[in-house]
Amino acid sequence: MGDIKKIATRESYGHALEELGAVNSNIVVLDADLKESTRTCYFAKQFPERFYDCGIAEGNMMGIAAGLAAAGKIPFASTFAMFASGRAYEQVRNSIGYPHLNVKIGATHAGITVGEDGASHQCNEDMALMRTIPGMVVLNPSDDIEARACVKAAAEYVGPVYMRFGRYAVPVFNDPDMKFEIGKGQILKEGKDVTIVATGICVASALDAAEQLKNEGIDAEVINICTVKPIDEELLIASASKTGKVVTAEEHSIIGGLGGAVAEVLSEKCPTRMCRIGIEDRFGESGTAGQLVEKYGLDGKSIAAKVAAFVK
Numbered sequence: 001m002g003d004i005k006k007i008a009t010r011e012s013y014g015h016a017l018e019e020l021g022a023v024n025s026n027i028v029v030l031d032a033d034l035k036e037s038t039r040t041c042y043f044a045k046q047f048p049e050r051f052y053d054c055g056i057a058e059g060n061m062m063g064i065a066a067g068l069a070a071a072g073k074i075p076f077a078s079t080f081a082m083f084a085s086g087r088a089y090e091q092v093r094n095s096i097g098y099p100h101l102n103v104k105i106g107a108t109h110a111g112i113t114v115g116e117d118g119a120s121h122q123c124n125e126d127m128a129l130m131r132t133i134p135g136m137v138v139l140n141p142s143d144d145i146e147a148r149a150c151v152k153a154a155a156e157y158v159g160p161v162y163m164r165f166g167r168y169a170v171p172v173f174n175d176p177d178m179k180f181e182i183g184k185g186q187i188l189k190e191g192k193d194v195t196i197v198a199t200g201i202c203v204a205s206a207l208d209a210a211e212q213l214k215n216e217g218i219d220a221e222v223i224n225i226c227t228v229k230p231i232d233e234e235l236l237i238a239s240a241s242k243t244g245k246v247v248t249a250e251e252h253s254i255i256g257g258l259g260g261a262v263a264e265v266l267s268e269k270c271p272t273r274m275c276r277i278g279i280e281d282r283f284g285e286s287g288t289a290g291q292l293v294e295k296y297g298l299d300g301k302s303i304a305a306k307v308a309a310f311v312k
Helices: 009-023 041-046 058-070 081-087 089-097 112-117 126-131 144-156 202-214 233-243 258-269 289-295 300-311
Strands: 006-008 027-031 051-053 074-080 104-108 137-139 161-164 169-171 186-189 194-198 220-224 227-229 245-253 273-279
Touching: 006 009, 009 027, 009 041, 009 104, 009 144, 027 041, 027 058, 041 051, 058 074, 058 081, 058 089, 074 081, 081 089, 081 104, 081 126, 081 161, 104 144, 112 289, 126 137, 126 161, 126 227, 126 245, 126 258, 137 144, 144 161, 186 202, 194 202, 194 233, 194 258, 194 300, 202 220, 202 245, 202 300, 220 233, 227 258, 233 245, 233 258, 245 258, 245 300, 258 273, 273 300
Parallel strands: 027 051, 027 074, 074 104, 104 161, 137 161, 194 220, 194 245, 245 273
Antiparallel strands: 006 169, 137 227, 186 220
8 A cells, every 4th residue: 555645634633624614613623732733723723713722731621612512512622542531531421421412522643653752642542441431432534534524424423422533644545435424334345254343544454464365365354443332233243244253453452442342242242253453451662653553563464464373
C-alpha cells in the first residue's frame, strides 16, 4: 500500500466537523486547549461563535458538553484519547453516560502511533474503558473516508458516542461511496481458511497481511469493524462459522478492546479458536510511529506471520 494516499484520521475529524457545521447550526465544538492538534481549529475558524476552548480542564469540558446537550445542542467534545477516556472518565460516565446525553467525544492521538510522546500519551486502554459505559457507542475508523462517515453518522445518532482518531497518516482504501452504518461491519475480502477481524489502523495492515498469506496458500477473510460497540455479532458469527479460526488485530490493548469484544460474542454464541493481536499487557514507549507499529507487530508482515503460525 506504499503508493496509496495517506491521511491521519484526526484531519478527517476536523474537516468533517467543518462540513457538518455548515449544514447544522445545532452543532457546537469544544476543545481542551488542543485545537491545532485535534484539528478542531478548522471548525473554530469557520464558526467561532459555536466553538468553546475549555482550557486544560477535560473533566469540566465534559460537564459543559453535557449541559449543552441537555439544552438541545449537539456537542463534540475534543481532546487526546488519553485525556478524554482517562482524565475525564468520571465525568463521561456520570454526566454523559448515566443520563444518556447526546454528546459526541472526539478522541484524537489514540494508540502507540502518537509516537515520540511516549507511554504517558499513548492510550491503549480507551476503547476498553468506554465500552463498559452503558449505552456508549464506540467507533474506531480505519481511514479518512470511514472517519468522515463515522463523524456524520455520530451527529445523526441520538445518544453518547466515543470516536477514536489517530495522529499517524494511514492509507486511504475505502470506497468514497461506502455505506457506513453504526453497528455494522464490512467484509473487505472473502476467504475460507481464517478470519482476520481488524479495527482502526490495523485494517490496512490486515488487508496487506491477507495478500501476503496468499503466497503461503492461506485464504484469509478480512472484516473491518469500525463499531466496536455495539459490535456486529451476526457478521462475526457467520464468518467464524465458515472459517473456524478468528484472529483480531487492533492498535489497543488485547484486554477489553476489539479482541475482548469478539471473544465475548464467539465464546457465548459460536465457540471458535482465536488469536488476539494488539498491545500485550504492557505500556508503550517513545519512538516514531512507524518504528512502534513494527515493534508491536501491527504491520502487515507481522500480522501475516502471526496468522500463518496460528493457522498451521
